[in-house]
Amino acid sequence: MQKAGGTPNGLITADTPTTDGLRVFQNNAPFNLTVTTNSPNADTVVWSIADSNGAIKTQGSFPVSAGVQTNTISCKSTWSGYGAITATLRANGGTLPHSGTRPTGIATFGVLPNLTSALGTVTYAHQDQHRFGMQGFNGNIAALRALGITWTIDDRQQSQMEPNGPNTYTPSVNDLDPFYKANPDQMRIVRLDGIPAWNSKTGQFTDSYYAPKDLNEYQSFMAKVGTDTSLIRAANYPNQQSNYYQVTWEPSLGWADSDANFVAMYKAAYQGIHSTDPNAVVMGTGNPFAANCTTCTTGYLQKFGALGLWNYIDAVSTHGYWNAGTYPAHPPEQYDSDPSPANQANALDNQMAQLRQVMQNGKPNMKLFFTEAGTSYDPGLAYGPTVPSQNQLFAHAAVGVRSHIIVLGGGAQLTTLFYGADYPGEVGYGSFFDLNNAQGAFGASNLSPKPEAMAFATMTRVLDGTNTLGRVKNTPSGTFVYDFQQLNNGKVVTAAWTHNNSQWPANGVYSTTYSTSYSLQVDNAGTSGNVTKIDGYGNVTTLPYSNGQVSLTLTEVPQYIVSNNATVAKNNSTVPVGYTGQ
Known part of the structure; x- marks a missing residue:
């Protein structure tokens, strides 16, 4: 259907608009592809849709009149995955414009899989048997559900709850973001790092780098967090078995206090939370890398475990980055075939085995949570009209998904996808393009999916509701x-x-x-x-x-x-x- 008018952006644009800003559709459900042209004379639009490999799934052409015209094509897809639209004018040329972090030449959308016939329906004895969390889409329920996510991270740091002084936080069952109250399918991992200036040894906010100045007040604060979280779980998550707390966040990036004070901080957090929450699972240490270095989670567990840390954690949390970078050029399996055993240990599957063994040696049969793991574009790339390429997007998805399967297959209860949409400063971690901001923006809502998003949506639907064999x-x-x-x-x-x-x-x-x-x-x-x-x-x-x-x-x-x-x-x-x- 062709209609005069529209909002032109060069000679030709294309979109698959949605009210939620995601451009993601259910399988076999109708949606519209709109093509807006501004041709100087009558012409023909030539368009195609390719998948993540670059293979053409469908294509066509249609005539357009001169001037601004909006053409709507009614679509329905029985295949699932990522779609990259290309379009041009046969006589006058043109290509789809660069938009935010999405490069020139494509407009993207996704089609979610329908796997009920293949997988059936899984019954969960407890809500916290779900296995996938995400960072970057807190508050965006449409995105979380499209990606199959059931865990997000909720802030309860002292710097958030008591920014101006001690004993200023009163726990309450109503102390819950309205997002969680409205969407009880989204569970909370409670984040505890972050010390306010008044309780900081530096006189300024500090994040996981120093123990609090007043550990007694810190322990009292943690008891209030336990009360708060326990009340919230009872009221909002009756089928959730436990509450989950992560004490530090990548402390190895800057820990400057003594070893003894690291353990003392954990002791205060653990004893405070457990004094009021009988269902608490207190986790640490949350280092960037899982294993095979002194600043990795295994290194911290061994170093501080010898000083008593095992007594003050119920489970282990870590981030899932692997040494030497997390980008397509350096996949998690790269070192598996290396002849050097020292290098082989850096492969993510071998890091998982090492982490699990260190945990078993320290405190048998603990649960393991990966609270962040993501894949960027290759080093040296910058958002722009030609970045990323189709090949980079293909590899980004393949490497990103494989890392999370390795984590779950290696014995983690949960893995957390990173990140929602592209954001400034670190190029390519988003699973969605931000269509409004050239360098990405936190909280972006006008989005279109990358291949990684649709590969994630399949992985979560297939592997959620499973035990690892x-x-x-x-x-x-x-x-x-x-x-x-x-x-x-x-x-x-x-x-x-x-x-x-x-x-x-x-x-x-x-x-x-x-x-x-x-x-x-x-x-x-x-x-x-x-x-x-x-x-x-x-x-x-x-x-x-x-x-x-x-x-x-x-x-x-x-x-x-x-x-x-x-x-x-x-x-x-x-x-x-x-x-x-x-």
Whole structure:
């Protein structure tokens, strides 16, 4: 349908507008693609929609009159994932304009997967069995639900609640952001780092770098936070088993106090919270990296554990960055094939094993929470008309999703996606483009998805509501396979991909076609039948198997195989040390 008028931006623009600003749609639901032209004479629009690999999914053309015209195409998609629209005028040229952090030449949208037929419905005995949190979309319920998120981080730092002096905070069941009250499907991880100037040894606000000046008052404050949180849980989250508190946030970036005072701070927080909240899970230490260095979470657990820290944490929290950077050119598996054992230890899967073992040595069978993990663009890139490329977006999604699967497959209860939309200062961490601000902005609401967002939306729908069975044994080098099982002894879900450093050079040109063959055992020897394959963006197909084995073609983007023989899966995988389920 063509209608005179509209808001031009150059010769041609395209959009898939939504009232919530996300440009994300349900599978097989109608939506509109609008194309606005400002041609000097009658012309023809040539348009196409490509997926995350650059493959054309659909294309077409239509005539337009001279002047400003708005053309609306009614759409409905039965495939799921990321769509990149391109459009030009056949005679007069033009391309879709640069918009915020989204480059020239594309307009993007997403289609969510519908996986009920493949996965069924999972019943949760407790709400906190869910496995995915997110930073960057607090308050944006449409985005959180689209991405399959059920945890966000809520501030209860002393610097937030008592900024001006001691004993000024009164706990209350009403002390809850209206967002949480309106959306009880979104649970809270309570963030406790942040010391106000009046209680700081420096005389200024400090974040995880010094213990408070008055530890007695700090402990009293934490008791109030425990009261507050316990009341809120009872009133708003009756099916949530525990309350979760993270005491420090990346302290290794600047801890300047004594070792003894680090443990004393944890002791005060732990004793204060537990004095009023019988369901408290106090977590630490929240370092940027999981393992394999003195400033990583393992290093802090070993150093301060020897001074008594194990007595003052109920669970471990960490951030999920891996050493030497988190960007497509340096994927989490890069060091797995390194001949040096010292370098191999830096691979994220090996960091997970090391972290789990340190935890087991210190305090057996603890829960493990990753409260932040994200992937940026490659170093040296800056938002602009040509950044990011389609290839960078493809790799950004593949690496981002794989890191979270490794974390869950390695024995974390929960992993937290980082970040919502692009923001200033660190290029590319967003899973959505910010269409209004050239460098991104915190709290942006006019958005369009990157491939990573739609890959996240598939991963969360597939792996939420599962227990980890662990890494599949005896896989070839460069093959990564993790087994999970739905709660209540449900279906088996296997996440599988391949990675080859030679196909993933550090020059920003990553193979979208590299693949390897792999045979996955899904049933007993001698049996045949079918399993369900869910690709990395939620598209479902049926695969036959024979003699208990299904033949797979693995790529750098994870795929998920849904099968039914849990006994086979458990026999073929190794449960992470100390992981006892959700």
